[in-house]
Amino acid sequence: MNRRGQALWVNVMTAASVDEAKYTQRGIPVSNGKLAIWLFLVTEIMFFTGLIGTYIVLRMGTPEGAWPKPSDVHLSEALGAINTFVLIFSSFTVVMAHSAISRGESKKCLNYIAITFLCGVVFMGIKAYEYSAKFSHGIMPGYIADNLIDPSLRNIDTRQPETMHLEEPEYARFIKEAGRHPYDPGAAQWFKAQVRQKLTPVAQPVLEQVAAAEAQAKEEQRLLTADERKALLARIRDESRSEEQKKAFECYQVLAALTGSGPGRPASAFEVGIMSNKLNETYHDLHLPAFIPYGNLWASCYFAMTGFHAAHVMGGLVVFGIILIHGLRGRLVKNAWNVSMLELTGLYWHFVDVVWIFLFPLLYLI
Amino acid sequence: MSEPTHAAESAHEQSLGVHGQAHDHEHEQHIPDSTFIKVFGALLVFTAISFAANQIFAAKNPVVNFLIIGFVACCKAFLVMYFFMHLKIDWRKVFVFLIPICILAPMVIVVLWPDMVLAWRLASPDTAP
Missing domain, CATH: 1.20.58 (Methane Monooxygenase Hydroxylase; Chain G, domain 1)
Structure with a gap:
């Protein structure tokens, strides 16, 4: 090819390349970093949609009124609201940090980042407190008694004095759905044994007094009559003045109902469950096994959703920690890299906030 | 053959220039x-x-x-x-990711609804296990 031919070929190729580039290489008009973070966030949205969507269908698929209420599972609305405020405030400080660095106000930016980091730490602290409360109450997947309702309760005659109490709302709420729950007699026995084991040492002072009265009657070569037992217990109840004595007496009553040593038939596992829930509400240090229908399902959803969310908060804290060190070394100055880095980190942090905006009402309010 | 390569590179730079302008414009707002x-x-x-x-x-x-x-x-x-x-500014640039998500996210719930929710609600207490 001669020189003239070569020049012509170059011109044709250049024109073709420019023309082609216009249509084939022209992408979305955002920086590579922003494109990458948005692609990442989109996958994250689908990830959390899977978790939240599963929670919604599982919850809506349970019989009405049977899904655990926040108070059943020791969730504090106030703590959830505080955490919501903390995350919203941290979102605000991130956006202000980005605004400050864009204007070249490095000191201000560093302060906002420090506040954001602190907010993240407070959020994780409250979450850790919540988790420890769940663990201490035995609210963990697989550890909750959630199938104590005997299907025979469905057709129970609540006009009888022995079963009249089952008409009360706290019992009726579950009986209405009895029969739709899976019932495991083994689990019911296990639950009763666990409650008995925990109640026995607490009720020991009352047990000893009852045992002494029984021994005295035995010496007289007779059994303690029902009236004598009733009078004895009434005396113990009247003499119970301190918190410890009252607790011991109430625990004894549940124990007597459980073992059948009290008046009437031995209580079923379901009734023991309701009684132990009441004791747990009154005496927070008892930590009796909880009876919560659908409790295991709730706990699985709760720990999966809040656990993954907390992991994302931890991830954000690591990044903010690095930015903080970066700033303390005097490197957080206005330049394209810093401005972009703060904007992209902020996008991630706002996404974490948006997830919490939906988790808070779903778990703590509705 | 070095000239055509150079020409292609300059074309590529030109295309990057378009991006660069868009990027600068991004920070103006x-x-x-x-x-x-x-x-x-x-x-x-x-x-x-x-x-x-x-x-x-x-x-x-x-x-x-x-x-x-x-x-x-x-x-x-x-x-x-x-x-x-910043979707107030960036919506026109990232809506291509967000529109499919707005469709797919509710779909996750919709496809599970008949089996997980309706099946239970429609079942009479007598047919329940």
Whole structure:
């Protein structure tokens, strides 16, 4: 090819390349970093949609009124609201940090980042407190008694004095759905044994007094009559003045109902469950096994959703920690890299906030 | 053959130039701090509304409670995404990712609904296990 031919070929190729580039290489008009973070966030949205969507269908698929209420599972609305405020405030400080660095106000930016980091730490602290409360109450997947309702309760005659109490709302709420729950007699026995084991040492002072009265009657070569037992217990109840004595007496009553040593038939596992829930509400240090229908399902959803969310908060804290060190070394100055880095980190942090905006009402309010 | 390669590179640079301009233009627009402060205030008010609605309606009317709290959560998410995540400026650039997500996310629930929710609700107590 001669020189003239070569020049012509170059011109044709250049024109073709420019023309082609216009249509084939022209992408979305955002920086590579922003494109990458948005692609990442989109996958994250689908990830959390899977978790939240599963929670919604599982919850809506349970019989009405049977899904655990926040108070059943020791969730504090106030703590959830505080955490919501903390995350919203941290979102605000991130956006202000980005605004400050864009204007070249490095000191201000560093302060906002420090506040954001602190907010993240407070959020994780409250979450850790919540988790420890769940663990201490035995609210963990697989550890909750959630199938104590005997299907025979469905057709129970609540006009009888022995079963009249089952008409009360706290019992009726579950009986209405009895029969739709899976019932495991083994689990019911296990639950009763666990409650008995925990109640026995607490009720020991009352047990000893009852045992002494029984021994005295035995010496007289007779059994303690029902009236004598009733009078004895009434005396113990009247003499119970301190918190410890009252607790011991109430625990004894549940124990007597459980073992059948009290008046009437031995209580079923379901009734023991309701009684132990009441004791747990009154005496927070008892930590009796909880009876919560659908409790295991709730706990699985709760720990999966809040656990993954907390992991994302931890991830954000690591990044903010690095930015903080970066700033303390005097490197957080206005330049394209810093401005972009703060904007992209902020996008991630706002996404974490948006997830919490939906988790808070779903778990703590509705 | 070095000239055509050079020409292709210059064409590529030209195309990058288009991106560069777009990138610069991206930073020209910004949301003022006063707007962020107002949005923050609105988010706090919305949080208080959902908390108060729960105290008032949770026991009396759970459906109203659900509607108020759901609406408030959507408003809060919108405010954070529109202002804090700069969608006010970037929506035209990233809507290609977000529109499919807005369709796919509800689909996750919709496809599970018949088996997980309706099947239980439609079953009579006699046919239940």
